[in-house]
Amino acid sequence: MKALTSYLQNVRAELRHVVWPTPRRAVTDVIAIVLISAIVALIITGLDYVFTGAVSYILSNGI
Numbered sequence: 001m002k003a004l005t006s007y008l009q010n011v012r013a014e015l016r017h018v019v020w021p022t023p024r025r026a027v028t029d030v031i032a033i034v035l036i037s038a039i040v041a042l043i044i045t046g047l048d049y050v051f052t053g054a055v056s057y058i059l060s061n062g063i
Helices: 002-015 023-061
Strands: none
Touching: none
């Protein structure tokens, strides 16, 4: 039990050193993450469309 108490005290001490982001910074970061995720999704969708078309062409016409 002493080990658990010591661990929790150390966790609490470390959390005092954490610099939490401001609400404005958190919102900015979330917006950036959403935009980057959307761009990556569009790129992957485009690549999927191209490769699907290429495989369909190869299968229907042969090499």
